[in-house]
Amino acid sequence: MKPMETISQLSRDEVLSRVRELAGKYARLISITCVDVGQLFELIYVFEDELKMVCFKTEVPHGTTFPSISSLYPGAMLAENEIRDQFGLQFDGIAIDFGGYMFLSHDSPRKPFIKEVRVKGAMKKDEGESG
């Protein structure tokens, strides 16, 4: 079986220099994913360089901002706006800023992907499944 992709852990500054390096090599941005892990957000950057995936992540404390990479990768604008919608994490210097309302409307629940937000009908987190 093919091994899982390795996601390396980088610091905030290392992320930005790594993104600059990848932009210089004409690597393509695939996605930016955010995960709420309690007091921190994990930001996971995925690029494609010569058909190979390059993945790395960094940690961002709740209540802080993170630099946008949309000046290097204009397509990052949508992913960063989506993360702001879902988690409330703001990106500095974003190309088009929807202000937290790209997908969500003004009467939607705010930051719905934060783990503290309880959703009606959620299943209990207990047993595993089988099939």
Added chain:
Amino acid sequence: MRASTVVPFGPQHPVLIEPLQLKLVVEDEKVVDVVPALGYGHRGLEKGAELNDIVRNIFMAERVCGICSFIHSWCYCACIEELLGIQSPPRAEFIRLISAELTRLHSHLLFLGLLADGFGFESLFMQFWRIRERVLDLMEAISGGRVIMGNCAIGGVRKDIDQDMARAIVKEVGEIGRDLRPPIKAILEDYTVKQRTVGKGILTKEEAVKFGAVGPVARASGLRTDVRLLGEGPYGEVDFSVVVEDGCDAYARTAVHAREVFVSLDLIRQAVGKLPSGEIRTKWKGRVRGEVIKRMEQPRGEMMYYVRGNGNRTLERFKVRTPTFANLPPLLKMLPGCELADVPVIVISIDPCIACTER
């Protein structure tokens, strides 16, 4: 100095089958800027997937998109299989490939029909959709579902393809290929089609990389990119060539779709011919722990799944990056400078799927 006017294109528009709004800043008849307005079809599916158990999520994933649905369920199941440390049987992998290529086939025929409809070529639209019905009939015969096949399961597939069915697929695929030649010749060679598409919505190779274009949009700009080239799963056991055009315009994007139809037909034929014997499903039991990133080639381009489990019944995070999500920034690059009348054809030429973009 010319006065600017903002013309809202969508969310309801005759050429849009799904709600998307583009605020077009125009000077006379020329588009000078464009700002998208999204959220009309947002369903919160990623959050929903964190609330359901991992088996129910197969059906959730399959409904991310109503067109390329099967490949969503395949990618989700492949992620869970990797986290569980199981592998689906070879026969199941080939049935998945056949289902995925049928999905690509009907999606591309849907696109070609909609494009013809977009510039008023109604009879061509009907020809493509008439043939597309036969692809949906094949999907129904294999799985019971005409669009949402519901055939993918964690560890394999639910329904097998017997010998009679395999013979019927090969026969029908051959006839579909034969019947598709005249309408595809029309869309690639007709004078009026060329007038509406050649030189419209230019996206250069450099811009395609910078703005993150994927799938037929990227391949029409000269980029040889296709996740199937990685040869993962059954794609490593079949021969196919990636269709690349260098026109960088709406015509090149149409040509990529048109030529890929025959690649998919050939892949289905090969997969049926090489269908291994054996089981179609691996039994499994366990919990999902860890994180995995997987990519698959949808009809509209590369799709990425990020799945993370922490040993519970539900997922910690479920993230989907769909092809149209990646192709929207390139669209915003294509539109400025074009004539207002060309906007519908340029928008259709990226084959937008808003339901899966917003999830």
